[in-house]
Amino acid sequence: MPFKWHPEEPPPIIEEHSKAKLLVLRKYLRAYFDRLNVNPNREEFKLDLVDGFAGGGTFRDGDDVVSGSPLVMLEEVEAARERLNRRRNRPLRVDCKCYFVDVEQAHTDHLRRTLIERDHVIDNEKIVVLNDAFENIIDDICTSIRQRQPRAGRAIFLLDQTGFSRVELALVGRILFELPAAEVILTFAADVLTNHLAETPQIIKSVAPLQMTEAKIRELIEQRDGHGGRALIQRTLRDHVRLMTGATFDTPFFIRPRQSRRALWFLHLSRHPTARDVMVQLHWENHNTFEHYGPGDFGMLGWDALQPNYIPLFNFEELEALQLQRQLLESMPRRLFGLAAEEPIAVEALRYALANETAARFSDLDETLLTLAREREIEILSADGTRRSRALKRLRATDRIGFPDTLLLPGFSRLR
Ligand SMILES: C[S@@+](CC[C@H](N)C(=O)[O-])C[C@H]1O[C@@H](n2cnc3c(N)ncnc32)[C@H](O)[C@@H]1O
Structure with a gap:
């Protein structure tokens, strides 16, 4: 009514x-x-x-x-x-x-x-x-x-x-x-x-x-x-x-x-x-x-x-939050490979590309990227191309995400 x-x-x-x-x-x-x-x-x-x-x-x-x-x-x-x-x-x-x-x-x-x-x-x-x-x-x-x-x-x-x-x-x-x-x-x-x-x-x-x-x-x-x-x-x-x-x-x-x-x-x-x-x-x-x-x-x-x-x-409960973090860690490397295989992609551009596909906040995406960097799956570069520390705590929107030269397959080490 x-x-x-x-x-x-x-x-x-x-x-x-x-x-x-x-x-x-x-x-x-x-x-x-x-x-x-x-x-x-x-x-x-x-x-x-x-x-x-x-x-x-x-x-x-x-x-x-x-x-x-x-x-x-x-x-x-x-x-x-x-x-x-x-x-x-x-x-x-x-x-x-x-x-x-x-x-x-x-x-x-x-x-x-x-x-x-x-x-x-x-x-x-x-x-x-x-x-x-x-x-x-x-x-x-x-x-x-x-x-x-x-x-x-x-x-x-x-x-x-x-x-x-x-x-x-x-x-x-x-x-x-x-x-x-x-x-x-x-x-x-x-x-x-x-x-x-x-x-x-x-x-x-x-x-x-x-x-x-x-x-x-x-x-x-x-x-x-x-x-x-x-x-x-x-x-x-x-x-x-x-x-x-x-x-x-x-x-x-x-x-x-x-x-x-x-x-x-x-x-x-x-x-x-x-x-x-x-x-x-x-x-x-x-x-x-x-x-x-x-x-x-x-x-x-x-x-x-x-x-x-x-x-x-x-429905955005705690359980979903934990599952989401796990799922993002699994799927991010593959998704990144499609976006950054040729050359590193800026964090901001990555957010643009992924926003409509996920229930994750940008902070969740950043957290996933930082974990992947610590696990040596990806590299984080600053806007001028210099490598940033793996122990980094926060990403800047202008940072760029790329793959280390030695990586053969995206998400390879996580799959083992
Ligand atoms: C769901 S009620 C709005 C409730 C209000 N947003 C609130 O939460 O307090 C929908 C209202 O839209 C009005 N309405 C229906 N068709 C409309 C139209 N084409 N243009 C403007 N108002 C319209 C109705 O008269 C009704 O008052």
């Missing part, structure tokens, strides 16, 4: 999914502010936040009224302002503008009322509330962001649609193209789509915003009804979304709260590896809320040979 708000009525009761989603949004914003403001000499930080499917602003949770996504955004801007200035000599000006959009007038009326009750000023300068369909006003919002931030264009879009087809993928593509520093968090009811897939004119029409051809729909149906099942569909859908949106990086994990059987895809799409790394770190910190089918290393989501009858569930 979609949530309903009315300015004269109490807000709707929150669901477990929404709680998990809002917690991750809050933590992501916190991590984003912190990660981008490590430079103590920065004087100003500009960010635009867009909640394209904003809802009415609050939910009921038992006897409590809790914040919906627009309030979470505003609260985290305020918290960042206070936190980031705590230890600074030179003050940091946190300059954020929030756009809250909802197609239902009763929802935006409820939201306006909620904001005013909490002393927010809806002045169109820092807070804009728009009663319109997101797709109708996205171009205006992008223009406004570019005017306010001609250089950085830093923005986070939350597109918390109900279902799977309200957000046109081409539209997400336009956002990432026009604002290369933007990130999009898109919720997607992949399970519902999977259950409903059929080659009927009605379904074909309903998935039109996903730019799916009839052949693609047929492929998904065959996967659903064949051996691969949901894991294969997830893989195909994920590739499709990334292709259609032009996102360079994504994190394709599902929210599945303990109390609920329904899983909701929480896709984070961006063109920056750091953004992706911040989100993956959060998944590890909130283990057992996020999951996907497949191992955590480079075979994530069945990247290589998928074994449809045995697809492990990966």
Whole structure:
């Protein structure tokens, strides 16, 4: 049932999914502010936040009224302002503008009322509330962001649609193209789509915003009804979304709260590896809320040979962390051989190449490389080509990874 708000009525009761989603949004914003403001000499930080499917602003949770996504955004801007200035000599000006959009007038009326009750000023300068369909006003919002931030264009879009087809993928593509520093968090009811897939004119029409051809729909149906099942569909859908949106990086994990059987895809799409790394770190910190089918290393989501009858569930627990480290040690040398056999590859380029294939954080990849260097499987060179110590504790993004001259086969010594 979609949530309903009315300015004269109490807000709707929150669901477990929404709680998990809002917690991750809050933590992501916190991590984003912190990660981008490590430079103590920065004087100003500009960010635009867009909640394209904003809802009415609050939910009921038992006897409590809790914040919906627009309030979470505003609260985290305020918290960042206070936190980031705590230890600074030179003050940091946190300059954020929030756009809250909802197609239902009763929802935006409820939201306006909620904001005013909490002393927010809806002045169109820092807070804009728009009663319109997101797709109708996205171009205006992008223009406004570019005017306010001609250089950085830093923005986070939350597109918390109900279902799977309200957000046109081409539209997400336009956002990432026009604002290369933007990130999009898109919720997607992949399970519902999977259950409903059929080659009927009605379904074909309903998935039109996903730019799916009839052949693609047929492929998904065959996967659903064949051996691969949901894991294969997830893989195909994920590739499709990334292709259609032009996102360079994504994190394709599902929210599945303990109390609920329904899983909701929480896709984070961006063109920056750091953004992706911040989100993956959060998944590890909130283990057992996020999951996907497949191992955590480079075979994530069945990247290589998928074994449809045995697809492990990966949910960022301690056990998975240990397995992941072991798997990475096994598979990294082979993967590296493909990338660095001709000449050493920079750590940054390696992260770019591997990010979408694994549930590992960059720190996990670095740890694997350092272990392999200690075991003499690989060599770490600095940017100028000089060899770095095998006892190295930290990698630099500009370091380069190569193979020792004597190595015959990648991962050879580990296989013995
Ligand atoms: C899941 S609710 C949003 C909940 C909110 N993000 C939160 O967590 O507090 C989805 C909202 O999207 C709105 N909506 C549906 N289609 C829309 C569209 N095309 N453009 C803008 N809003 C839309 C609905 O009216 C509804 O309020």
